[in-house]
Amino acid sequence: MITVYDAAGGKLKPRDETGNLSTSVWIDLQNPAEDEDKAIEQALGIEVPTRSEMREIEASNRFYTENGAYYMTGVILHNSSQDVPMTSVITFILSGTRLVTVRYADPRAFPLYVARAAKGDTACATGAGIMIGLIEMLIEREADLIERVQDEVERMAPVVFGQKGAGQPSRNRRLDVLLKTIGREGDVTARAQESAMSVHRLVLYFANAVRERKDDKRILARIEAAGHDIMSLMESLRFLSARTTFLLDATLGMISNEQNQIIKLFSVMAVMLMPPTLVASIYGMNFRHMPELDWSIGYPAALGLMLVSGLVPYLYFRKKGWL
Structure with a gap:
Protein backbone atom coordinates (compact mmCIF):
# COMPACT_ATOMS: atom_id res chain seq x y z
CA MET A 1 0.00 0.00 0.00
CA ILE A 2 1.30 3.44 -0.97
CA THR A 3 0.38 6.53 1.03
CA VAL A 4 1.58 9.91 -0.21
CA TYR A 5 1.73 13.00 2.00
CA ASP A 6 2.07 16.67 1.07
CA ALA A 7 3.07 19.56 3.33
CA ALA A 8 0.76 22.55 3.19
CA GLY A 9 0.40 25.36 5.70
CA GLY A 10 2.76 23.68 8.15
CA LYS A 11 0.59 20.57 8.21
CA LEU A 12 0.95 17.09 6.79
CA LYS A 13 -1.91 16.00 4.53
CA PRO A 14 -2.41 12.59 2.87
CA ARG A 15 -3.46 12.38 -0.75
CA ASP A 16 -6.42 10.42 -2.02
CA GLU A 17 -4.43 9.41 -5.10
CA THR A 18 -0.71 9.06 -5.73
CA GLY A 19 -0.64 11.15 -8.93
CA ASN A 20 2.36 13.42 -9.41
CA LEU A 21 5.00 12.75 -6.74
CA SER A 22 7.15 15.81 -7.45
CA THR A 23 5.48 17.86 -4.70
CA SER A 24 5.25 15.09 -2.12
CA VAL A 25 7.35 15.18 1.04
CA TRP A 26 6.68 11.67 2.36
CA ILE A 27 5.87 8.43 0.57
CA ASP A 28 4.99 5.60 2.94
CA LEU A 29 5.21 2.07 1.55
CA GLN A 30 3.48 -0.38 3.87
CA ASN A 31 3.66 -4.04 2.80
CA PRO A 32 4.35 -2.92 -0.78
CA ALA A 33 3.72 -5.25 -3.69
CA GLU A 34 6.35 -5.72 -6.38
CA ASP A 35 4.54 -3.48 -8.86
CA GLU A 36 4.27 -0.72 -6.23
CA ASP A 37 8.03 -0.90 -5.62
CA LYS A 38 8.70 -0.57 -9.35
CA ALA A 39 6.28 2.36 -9.70
CA ILE A 40 8.09 4.31 -6.96
CA GLU A 41 11.49 3.43 -8.40
CA GLN A 42 10.51 4.72 -11.84
CA ALA A 43 8.86 7.86 -10.49
CA LEU A 44 11.69 8.88 -8.12
CA GLY A 45 14.73 7.27 -9.70
CA ILE A 46 15.70 5.35 -6.56
CA GLU A 47 16.04 1.69 -5.65
CA VAL A 48 13.48 0.41 -3.13
CA PRO A 49 15.04 -2.43 -1.07
CA THR A 50 13.17 -5.72 -0.88
CA ARG A 51 12.15 -7.29 2.39
CA SER A 52 15.05 -9.76 2.30
CA GLU A 53 17.52 -6.95 1.62
CA MET A 54 16.16 -4.97 4.55
CA ARG A 55 16.83 -7.91 6.87
CA GLU A 56 20.56 -7.98 6.08
CA ILE A 57 22.56 -7.46 9.26
CA GLU A 58 25.72 -6.00 7.71
CA ALA A 59 26.06 -2.27 8.35
CA SER A 60 26.99 -1.69 4.72
CA ASN A 61 23.62 -3.11 3.68
CA ARG A 62 21.67 -1.04 6.19
CA PHE A 63 23.35 2.35 5.91
CA TYR A 64 24.57 3.51 2.53
CA THR A 65 24.27 6.22 -0.12
CA GLU A 66 23.18 5.51 -3.69
CA ASN A 67 22.52 8.02 -6.46
CA GLY A 68 22.37 10.86 -3.95
CA ALA A 69 19.79 9.10 -1.76
CA TYR A 70 20.57 8.06 1.81
CA TYR A 71 19.33 4.62 2.91
CA MET A 72 18.91 3.89 6.62
CA THR A 73 17.40 0.66 7.99
CA GLY A 74 16.65 0.07 11.65
CA VAL A 75 15.07 -2.60 13.83
CA ILE A 76 11.95 -1.04 15.30
CA LEU A 77 9.90 -2.26 18.25
CA HIS A 78 6.13 -2.29 17.69
CA ASN A 79 2.97 -3.65 19.32
CA SER A 80 4.40 -2.36 22.61
CA SER A 81 0.94 -2.40 24.22
CA GLN A 82 0.84 -6.20 23.96
CA ASP A 83 2.43 -8.60 26.44
CA VAL A 84 5.18 -9.53 24.00
CA PRO A 85 6.10 -6.70 21.58
CA MET A 86 7.50 -7.56 18.16
CA THR A 87 10.40 -6.16 16.16
CA SER A 88 10.50 -5.35 12.47
CA VAL A 89 12.89 -3.62 10.09
CA ILE A 90 11.98 -0.25 8.58
CA THR A 91 13.95 1.51 5.86
CA PHE A 92 14.12 5.31 5.64
CA ILE A 93 15.22 6.77 2.28
CA LEU A 94 16.12 10.45 2.12
CA SER A 95 16.08 11.64 -1.48
CA GLY A 96 16.26 15.39 -1.90
CA THR A 97 13.50 16.99 0.16
CA ARG A 98 11.49 13.77 0.14
CA LEU A 99 11.32 10.87 2.59
CA VAL A 100 10.39 7.33 1.55
CA THR A 101 9.65 4.73 4.22
CA VAL A 102 9.46 1.00 3.52
CA ARG A 103 7.92 -1.15 6.23
CA TYR A 104 6.23 -4.50 6.74
CA ALA A 105 4.70 -3.69 10.10
CA ASP A 106 2.39 -1.05 11.51
CA PRO A 107 4.06 0.61 14.50
CA ARG A 108 1.70 2.79 16.51
CA ALA A 109 4.26 5.60 16.24
CA PHE A 110 3.44 6.17 12.57
CA PRO A 111 -0.29 7.02 12.90
CA LEU A 112 0.46 8.99 16.07
CA TYR A 113 2.99 11.10 14.20
CA VAL A 114 0.60 11.58 11.27
CA ALA A 115 -2.12 12.78 13.67
CA ARG A 116 0.30 15.21 15.32
CA ALA A 117 1.64 16.53 12.02
CA ALA A 118 -1.90 16.94 10.65
CA LYS A 119 -2.52 19.45 13.45
CA GLY A 120 0.64 21.39 12.68
CA ASP A 121 2.32 20.32 15.93
CA THR A 122 5.65 19.45 14.32
CA ALA A 123 7.90 20.59 11.48
CA CYS A 124 7.02 18.52 8.41
CA ALA A 125 8.02 20.65 5.44
CA THR A 126 10.93 18.37 4.42
CA GLY A 127 11.69 14.68 4.44
CA ALA A 128 14.42 15.14 7.07
CA GLY A 129 11.96 16.93 9.36
CA ILE A 130 9.43 14.12 8.96
CA MET A 131 12.08 11.49 9.61
CA ILE A 132 13.26 13.03 12.86
CA GLY A 133 9.64 13.41 13.93
CA LEU A 134 9.07 9.69 13.32
CA ILE A 135 12.25 8.77 15.19
CA GLU A 136 11.23 10.94 18.16
CA MET A 137 7.86 9.22 18.25
CA LEU A 138 9.49 5.77 18.06
CA ILE A 139 11.79 6.68 20.96
CA GLU A 140 8.83 7.98 22.94
CA ARG A 141 6.93 4.73 22.41
CA GLU A 142 9.95 2.66 23.44
CA ALA A 143 10.37 4.80 26.57
CA ASP A 144 6.74 4.04 27.49
CA LEU A 145 7.44 0.32 27.08
CA ILE A 146 10.53 0.51 29.29
CA GLU A 147 8.53 2.28 31.99
CA ARG A 148 5.92 -0.49 31.87
CA VAL A 149 8.58 -3.18 32.20
CA GLN A 150 10.22 -1.31 35.07
CA ASP A 151 6.90 -1.13 36.92
CA GLU A 152 6.37 -4.86 36.40
CA VAL A 153 9.86 -5.69 37.66
CA GLU A 154 9.36 -3.49 40.73
CA ARG A 155 6.12 -5.34 41.44
CA MET A 156 7.77 -8.75 41.12
CA ALA A 157 10.83 -8.08 43.30
CA PRO A 158 8.99 -8.09 46.69
CA VAL A 159 7.07 -11.19 45.66
CA VAL A 160 10.24 -13.13 44.90
CA PHE A 161 11.80 -12.38 48.29
CA GLY A 162 8.61 -12.19 50.37
CA GLN A 163 6.92 -15.56 50.07
CA LYS A 164 4.58 -15.73 53.06
CA GLY A 165 1.63 -17.76 54.19
CA ALA A 166 -0.07 -20.55 52.27
CA GLY A 167 1.27 -24.04 51.93
CA GLN A 168 4.08 -25.57 49.95
CA PRO A 169 2.04 -26.27 46.77
CA SER A 170 0.78 -22.69 46.71
CA ARG A 171 4.30 -21.29 47.05
CA ASN A 172 5.55 -23.50 44.24
CA ARG A 173 2.73 -22.38 41.97
CA ARG A 174 3.50 -18.72 42.66
CA LEU A 175 7.18 -19.30 41.92
CA ASP A 176 6.31 -21.02 38.66
CA VAL A 177 4.15 -18.06 37.62
CA LEU A 178 6.90 -15.64 38.63
CA LEU A 179 9.45 -17.57 36.58
CA LYS A 180 7.29 -17.29 33.46
CA THR A 181 6.59 -13.60 34.09
CA ILE A 182 10.25 -12.74 34.64
CA GLY A 183 11.22 -14.70 31.55
CA ARG A 184 8.65 -12.78 29.48
CA GLU A 185 9.84 -9.41 30.76
CA GLY A 186 13.44 -10.43 30.11
CA ASP A 187 12.54 -11.26 26.51
CA VAL A 188 10.82 -7.87 26.13
CA THR A 189 13.91 -6.15 27.53
CA ALA A 190 16.17 -7.99 25.08
CA ARG A 191 13.96 -6.95 22.15
CA ALA A 192 13.97 -3.36 23.38
CA GLN A 193 17.77 -3.43 23.66
CA GLU A 194 18.10 -4.68 20.10
CA SER A 195 15.78 -1.94 18.86
CA ALA A 196 17.49 0.81 20.91
CA MET A 197 20.95 -0.09 19.62
CA SER A 198 19.66 -0.19 16.04
CA VAL A 199 17.93 3.19 16.39
CA HIS A 200 21.11 4.63 17.93
CA ARG A 201 23.16 3.57 14.89
CA LEU A 202 20.43 4.95 12.62
CA VAL A 203 20.47 8.31 14.42
CA LEU A 204 24.26 8.57 14.10
CA TYR A 205 24.13 7.92 10.36
CA PHE A 206 21.16 10.26 10.01
CA ALA A 207 23.13 13.05 11.69
CA ASN A 208 26.02 12.58 9.26
CA ALA A 209 23.58 12.59 6.33
CA VAL A 210 22.02 15.86 7.51
CA ARG A 211 25.47 17.46 7.79
CA GLU A 212 26.43 16.33 4.30
CA ARG A 213 23.11 17.49 2.87
CA LYS A 214 23.43 20.80 4.78
CA ASP A 215 19.87 20.59 6.04
CA ASP A 216 18.35 22.93 8.60
CA LYS A 217 20.51 23.15 11.73
CA ARG A 218 17.37 22.86 13.86
CA ILE A 219 16.86 19.36 12.50
CA LEU A 220 20.43 18.48 13.42
CA ALA A 221 19.82 19.78 16.94
CA ARG A 222 16.74 17.55 17.22
CA ILE A 223 18.75 14.57 15.97
CA GLU A 224 21.41 15.17 18.62
CA ALA A 225 18.72 15.44 21.29
CA ALA A 226 17.20 12.18 20.05
CA GLY A 227 20.65 10.59 20.24
CA HIS A 228 20.96 11.63 23.89
CA ASP A 229 17.47 10.26 24.59
CA ILE A 230 18.24 6.89 23.04
CA MET A 231 21.52 6.71 24.97
CA SER A 232 19.64 7.23 28.24
CA LEU A 233 17.16 4.52 27.21
CA MET A 234 20.02 2.14 26.47
CA GLU A 235 21.47 2.82 29.93
CA SER A 236 18.07 2.12 31.51
CA LEU A 237 17.77 -1.07 29.49
CA ARG A 238 21.19 -2.27 30.66
CA PHE A 239 20.14 -1.76 34.28
CA LEU A 240 16.77 -3.39 33.60
CA SER A 241 18.43 -6.38 31.93
CA ALA A 242 20.71 -6.87 34.93
CA ARG A 243 17.72 -6.56 37.28
CA THR A 244 15.64 -9.15 35.42
CA THR A 245 18.62 -11.51 35.27
CA PHE A 246 19.06 -11.14 39.03
CA LEU A 247 15.37 -11.81 39.66
CA LEU A 248 15.46 -14.81 37.33
CA ASP A 249 18.46 -16.27 39.17
CA ALA A 250 16.81 -15.55 42.52
CA THR A 251 13.57 -17.24 41.47
CA LEU A 252 15.44 -20.29 40.19
CA GLY A 253 17.31 -20.35 43.50
CA MET A 254 14.04 -20.19 45.44
CA ILE A 255 12.60 -23.05 43.41
CA SER A 256 15.77 -25.08 43.95
CA ASN A 257 15.63 -24.32 47.67
CA GLU A 258 11.98 -25.45 47.86
CA GLN A 259 12.90 -28.68 46.11
CA ASN A 260 15.82 -29.21 48.47
CA GLN A 261 13.51 -28.72 51.43
CA ILE A 262 11.20 -31.44 50.11
Whole structure:
Protein backbone atom coordinates (compact mmCIF):
# COMPACT_ATOMS: atom_id res chain seq x y z
CA MET A 1 0.00 0.00 0.00
CA ILE A 2 1.30 3.44 -0.97
CA THR A 3 0.38 6.53 1.03
CA VAL A 4 1.58 9.91 -0.21
CA TYR A 5 1.73 13.00 2.00
CA ASP A 6 2.07 16.67 1.07
CA ALA A 7 3.07 19.56 3.33
CA ALA A 8 0.76 22.55 3.19
CA GLY A 9 0.40 25.36 5.70
CA GLY A 10 2.76 23.68 8.15
CA LYS A 11 0.59 20.57 8.21
CA LEU A 12 0.95 17.09 6.79
CA LYS A 13 -1.91 16.00 4.53
CA PRO A 14 -2.41 12.59 2.87
CA ARG A 15 -3.46 12.38 -0.75
CA ASP A 16 -6.42 10.42 -2.02
CA GLU A 17 -4.43 9.41 -5.10
CA THR A 18 -0.71 9.06 -5.73
CA GLY A 19 -0.64 11.15 -8.93
CA ASN A 20 2.36 13.42 -9.41
CA LEU A 21 5.00 12.75 -6.74
CA SER A 22 7.15 15.81 -7.45
CA THR A 23 5.48 17.86 -4.70
CA SER A 24 5.25 15.09 -2.12
CA VAL A 25 7.35 15.18 1.04
CA TRP A 26 6.68 11.67 2.36
CA ILE A 27 5.87 8.43 0.57
CA ASP A 28 4.99 5.60 2.94
CA LEU A 29 5.21 2.07 1.55
CA GLN A 30 3.48 -0.38 3.87
CA ASN A 31 3.66 -4.04 2.80
CA PRO A 32 4.35 -2.92 -0.78
CA ALA A 33 3.72 -5.25 -3.69
CA GLU A 34 6.35 -5.72 -6.38
CA ASP A 35 4.54 -3.48 -8.86
CA GLU A 36 4.27 -0.72 -6.23
CA ASP A 37 8.03 -0.90 -5.62
CA LYS A 38 8.70 -0.57 -9.35
CA ALA A 39 6.28 2.36 -9.70
CA ILE A 40 8.09 4.31 -6.96
CA GLU A 41 11.49 3.43 -8.40
CA GLN A 42 10.51 4.72 -11.84
CA ALA A 43 8.86 7.86 -10.49
CA LEU A 44 11.69 8.88 -8.12
CA GLY A 45 14.73 7.27 -9.70
CA ILE A 46 15.70 5.35 -6.56
CA GLU A 47 16.04 1.69 -5.65
CA VAL A 48 13.48 0.41 -3.13
CA PRO A 49 15.04 -2.43 -1.07
CA THR A 50 13.17 -5.72 -0.88
CA ARG A 51 12.15 -7.29 2.39
CA SER A 52 15.05 -9.76 2.30
CA GLU A 53 17.52 -6.95 1.62
CA MET A 54 16.16 -4.97 4.55
CA ARG A 55 16.83 -7.91 6.87
CA GLU A 56 20.56 -7.98 6.08
CA ILE A 57 22.56 -7.46 9.26
CA GLU A 58 25.72 -6.00 7.71
CA ALA A 59 26.06 -2.27 8.35
CA SER A 60 26.99 -1.69 4.72
CA ASN A 61 23.62 -3.11 3.68
CA ARG A 62 21.67 -1.04 6.19
CA PHE A 63 23.35 2.35 5.91
CA TYR A 64 24.57 3.51 2.53
CA THR A 65 24.27 6.22 -0.12
CA GLU A 66 23.18 5.51 -3.69
CA ASN A 67 22.52 8.02 -6.46
CA GLY A 68 22.37 10.86 -3.95
CA ALA A 69 19.79 9.10 -1.76
CA TYR A 70 20.57 8.06 1.81
CA TYR A 71 19.33 4.62 2.91
CA MET A 72 18.91 3.89 6.62
CA THR A 73 17.40 0.66 7.99
CA GLY A 74 16.65 0.07 11.65
CA VAL A 75 15.07 -2.60 13.83
CA ILE A 76 11.95 -1.04 15.30
CA LEU A 77 9.90 -2.26 18.25
CA HIS A 78 6.13 -2.29 17.69
CA ASN A 79 2.97 -3.65 19.32
CA SER A 80 4.40 -2.36 22.61
CA SER A 81 0.94 -2.40 24.22
CA GLN A 82 0.84 -6.20 23.96
CA ASP A 83 2.43 -8.60 26.44
CA VAL A 84 5.18 -9.53 24.00
CA PRO A 85 6.10 -6.70 21.58
CA MET A 86 7.50 -7.56 18.16
CA THR A 87 10.40 -6.16 16.16
CA SER A 88 10.50 -5.35 12.47
CA VAL A 89 12.89 -3.62 10.09
CA ILE A 90 11.98 -0.25 8.58
CA THR A 91 13.95 1.51 5.86
CA PHE A 92 14.12 5.31 5.64
CA ILE A 93 15.22 6.77 2.28
CA LEU A 94 16.12 10.45 2.12
CA SER A 95 16.08 11.64 -1.48
CA GLY A 96 16.26 15.39 -1.90
CA THR A 97 13.50 16.99 0.16
CA ARG A 98 11.49 13.77 0.14
CA LEU A 99 11.32 10.87 2.59
CA VAL A 100 10.39 7.33 1.55
CA THR A 101 9.65 4.73 4.22
CA VAL A 102 9.46 1.00 3.52
CA ARG A 103 7.92 -1.15 6.23
CA TYR A 104 6.23 -4.50 6.74
CA ALA A 105 4.70 -3.69 10.10
CA ASP A 106 2.39 -1.05 11.51
CA PRO A 107 4.06 0.61 14.50
CA ARG A 108 1.70 2.79 16.51
CA ALA A 109 4.26 5.60 16.24
CA PHE A 110 3.44 6.17 12.57
CA PRO A 111 -0.29 7.02 12.90
CA LEU A 112 0.46 8.99 16.07
CA TYR A 113 2.99 11.10 14.20
CA VAL A 114 0.60 11.58 11.27
CA ALA A 115 -2.12 12.78 13.67
CA ARG A 116 0.30 15.21 15.32
CA ALA A 117 1.64 16.53 12.02
CA ALA A 118 -1.90 16.94 10.65
CA LYS A 119 -2.52 19.45 13.45
CA GLY A 120 0.64 21.39 12.68
CA ASP A 121 2.32 20.32 15.93
CA THR A 122 5.65 19.45 14.32
CA ALA A 123 7.90 20.59 11.48
CA CYS A 124 7.02 18.52 8.41
CA ALA A 125 8.02 20.65 5.44
CA THR A 126 10.93 18.37 4.42
CA GLY A 127 11.69 14.68 4.44
CA ALA A 128 14.42 15.14 7.07
CA GLY A 129 11.96 16.93 9.36
CA ILE A 130 9.43 14.12 8.96
CA MET A 131 12.08 11.49 9.61
CA ILE A 132 13.26 13.03 12.86
CA GLY A 133 9.64 13.41 13.93
CA LEU A 134 9.07 9.69 13.32
CA ILE A 135 12.25 8.77 15.19
CA GLU A 136 11.23 10.94 18.16
CA MET A 137 7.86 9.22 18.25
CA LEU A 138 9.49 5.77 18.06
CA ILE A 139 11.79 6.68 20.96
CA GLU A 140 8.83 7.98 22.94
CA ARG A 141 6.93 4.73 22.41
CA GLU A 142 9.95 2.66 23.44
CA ALA A 143 10.37 4.80 26.57
CA ASP A 144 6.74 4.04 27.49
CA LEU A 145 7.44 0.32 27.08
CA ILE A 146 10.53 0.51 29.29
CA GLU A 147 8.53 2.28 31.99
CA ARG A 148 5.92 -0.49 31.87
CA VAL A 149 8.58 -3.18 32.20
CA GLN A 150 10.22 -1.31 35.07
CA ASP A 151 6.90 -1.13 36.92
CA GLU A 152 6.37 -4.86 36.40
CA VAL A 153 9.86 -5.69 37.66
CA GLU A 154 9.36 -3.49 40.73
CA ARG A 155 6.12 -5.34 41.44
CA MET A 156 7.77 -8.75 41.12
CA ALA A 157 10.83 -8.08 43.30
CA PRO A 158 8.99 -8.09 46.69
CA VAL A 159 7.07 -11.19 45.66
CA VAL A 160 10.24 -13.13 44.90
CA PHE A 161 11.80 -12.38 48.29
CA GLY A 162 8.61 -12.19 50.37
CA GLN A 163 6.92 -15.56 50.07
CA LYS A 164 4.58 -15.73 53.06
CA GLY A 165 1.63 -17.76 54.19
CA ALA A 166 -0.07 -20.55 52.27
CA GLY A 167 1.27 -24.04 51.93
CA GLN A 168 4.08 -25.57 49.95
CA PRO A 169 2.04 -26.27 46.77
CA SER A 170 0.78 -22.69 46.71
CA ARG A 171 4.30 -21.29 47.05
CA ASN A 172 5.55 -23.50 44.24
CA ARG A 173 2.73 -22.38 41.97
CA ARG A 174 3.50 -18.72 42.66
CA LEU A 175 7.18 -19.30 41.92
CA ASP A 176 6.31 -21.02 38.66
CA VAL A 177 4.15 -18.06 37.62
CA LEU A 178 6.90 -15.64 38.63
CA LEU A 179 9.45 -17.57 36.58
CA LYS A 180 7.29 -17.29 33.46
CA THR A 181 6.59 -13.60 34.09
CA ILE A 182 10.25 -12.74 34.64
CA GLY A 183 11.22 -14.70 31.55
CA ARG A 184 8.65 -12.78 29.48
CA GLU A 185 9.84 -9.41 30.76
CA GLY A 186 13.44 -10.43 30.11
CA ASP A 187 12.54 -11.26 26.51
CA VAL A 188 10.82 -7.87 26.13
CA THR A 189 13.91 -6.15 27.53
CA ALA A 190 16.17 -7.99 25.08
CA ARG A 191 13.96 -6.95 22.15
CA ALA A 192 13.97 -3.36 23.38
CA GLN A 193 17.77 -3.43 23.66
CA GLU A 194 18.10 -4.68 20.10
CA SER A 195 15.78 -1.94 18.86
CA ALA A 196 17.49 0.81 20.91
CA MET A 197 20.95 -0.09 19.62
CA SER A 198 19.66 -0.19 16.04
CA VAL A 199 17.93 3.19 16.39
CA HIS A 200 21.11 4.63 17.93
CA ARG A 201 23.16 3.57 14.89
CA LEU A 202 20.43 4.95 12.62
CA VAL A 203 20.47 8.31 14.42
CA LEU A 204 24.26 8.57 14.10
CA TYR A 205 24.13 7.92 10.36
CA PHE A 206 21.16 10.26 10.01
CA ALA A 207 23.13 13.05 11.69
CA ASN A 208 26.02 12.58 9.26
CA ALA A 209 23.58 12.59 6.33
CA VAL A 210 22.02 15.86 7.51
CA ARG A 211 25.47 17.46 7.79
CA GLU A 212 26.43 16.33 4.30
CA ARG A 213 23.11 17.49 2.87
CA LYS A 214 23.43 20.80 4.78
CA ASP A 215 19.87 20.59 6.04
CA ASP A 216 18.35 22.93 8.60
CA LYS A 217 20.51 23.15 11.73
CA ARG A 218 17.37 22.86 13.86
CA ILE A 219 16.86 19.36 12.50
CA LEU A 220 20.43 18.48 13.42
CA ALA A 221 19.82 19.78 16.94
CA ARG A 222 16.74 17.55 17.22
CA ILE A 223 18.75 14.57 15.97
CA GLU A 224 21.41 15.17 18.62
CA ALA A 225 18.72 15.44 21.29
CA ALA A 226 17.20 12.18 20.05
CA GLY A 227 20.65 10.59 20.24
CA HIS A 228 20.96 11.63 23.89
CA ASP A 229 17.47 10.26 24.59
CA ILE A 230 18.24 6.89 23.04
CA MET A 231 21.52 6.71 24.97
CA SER A 232 19.64 7.23 28.24
CA LEU A 233 17.16 4.52 27.21
CA MET A 234 20.02 2.14 26.47
CA GLU A 235 21.47 2.82 29.93
CA SER A 236 18.07 2.12 31.51
CA LEU A 237 17.77 -1.07 29.49
CA ARG A 238 21.19 -2.27 30.66
CA PHE A 239 20.14 -1.76 34.28
CA LEU A 240 16.77 -3.39 33.60
CA SER A 241 18.43 -6.38 31.93
CA ALA A 242 20.71 -6.87 34.93
CA ARG A 243 17.72 -6.56 37.28
CA THR A 244 15.64 -9.15 35.42
CA THR A 245 18.62 -11.51 35.27
CA PHE A 246 19.06 -11.14 39.03
CA LEU A 247 15.37 -11.81 39.66
CA LEU A 248 15.46 -14.81 37.33
CA ASP A 249 18.46 -16.27 39.17
CA ALA A 250 16.81 -15.55 42.52
CA THR A 251 13.57 -17.24 41.47
CA LEU A 252 15.44 -20.29 40.19
CA GLY A 253 17.31 -20.35 43.50
CA MET A 254 14.04 -20.19 45.44
CA ILE A 255 12.60 -23.05 43.41
CA SER A 256 15.77 -25.08 43.95
CA ASN A 257 15.63 -24.32 47.67
CA GLU A 258 11.98 -25.45 47.86
CA GLN A 259 12.90 -28.68 46.11
CA ASN A 260 15.82 -29.21 48.47
CA GLN A 261 13.51 -28.72 51.43
CA ILE A 262 11.20 -31.44 50.11
CA ILE A 263 14.10 -33.86 49.58
CA LYS A 264 15.44 -32.97 53.01
CA LEU A 265 12.07 -33.71 54.63
CA PHE A 266 11.87 -37.11 52.95
CA SER A 267 15.44 -37.90 53.99
CA VAL A 268 14.81 -36.97 57.64
CA MET A 269 11.56 -38.94 57.71
CA ALA A 270 13.38 -41.98 56.31
CA VAL A 271 16.07 -41.75 59.02
CA MET A 272 13.43 -41.28 61.76
CA LEU A 273 11.52 -44.37 60.64
CA MET A 274 14.59 -46.61 60.37
CA PRO A 275 14.83 -47.53 64.14
CA PRO A 276 11.06 -48.27 64.53
CA THR A 277 11.24 -50.30 61.33
CA LEU A 278 14.17 -52.28 62.73
CA VAL A 279 12.27 -53.03 65.95
CA ALA A 280 9.14 -54.04 64.05
CA SER A 281 11.23 -56.26 61.75
CA ILE A 282 12.88 -58.06 64.66
CA TYR A 283 9.64 -58.82 66.49
CA GLY A 284 7.91 -59.67 63.25
CA MET A 285 10.08 -62.80 62.84
CA ASN A 286 8.30 -66.11 63.46
CA PHE A 287 11.05 -68.14 65.16
CA ARG A 288 9.82 -70.69 67.71
CA HIS A 289 12.31 -69.81 70.44
CA MET A 290 12.04 -66.06 71.13
CA PRO A 291 12.05 -65.13 74.86
CA GLU A 292 9.90 -62.05 74.32
CA LEU A 293 7.00 -64.08 72.87
CA ASP A 294 5.90 -65.15 76.35
CA TRP A 295 6.00 -61.65 77.84
CA SER A 296 2.64 -60.33 78.86
CA ILE A 297 3.87 -56.77 78.23
CA GLY A 298 5.77 -57.67 75.05
CA TYR A 299 3.37 -55.95 72.64
CA PRO A 300 3.11 -52.59 74.49
CA ALA A 301 6.86 -52.71 75.17
CA ALA A 302 7.58 -53.13 71.48
CA LEU A 303 5.27 -50.24 70.63
CA GLY A 304 6.93 -48.04 73.24
CA LEU A 305 10.38 -48.97 71.97
CA MET A 306 9.37 -48.06 68.41
CA LEU A 307 7.94 -44.75 69.61
CA VAL A 308 11.06 -43.84 71.57
CA SER A 309 13.41 -44.92 68.77
CA GLY A 310 11.55 -42.66 66.35
CA LEU A 311 11.19 -39.75 68.79
CA VAL A 312 14.89 -39.56 69.68
CA PRO A 313 16.07 -38.81 66.08
CA TYR A 314 13.24 -36.28 65.71
CA LEU A 315 14.33 -34.37 68.81
CA TYR A 316 17.95 -34.54 67.71
CA PHE A 317 17.14 -33.12 64.28
CA ARG A 318 15.09 -30.34 65.84
CA LYS A 319 17.96 -29.42 68.12
CA LYS A 320 20.32 -29.24 65.14
CA GLY A 321 17.87 -27.05 63.25
CA TRP A 322 17.40 -29.52 60.42
CA LEU A 323 13.62 -29.43 60.73
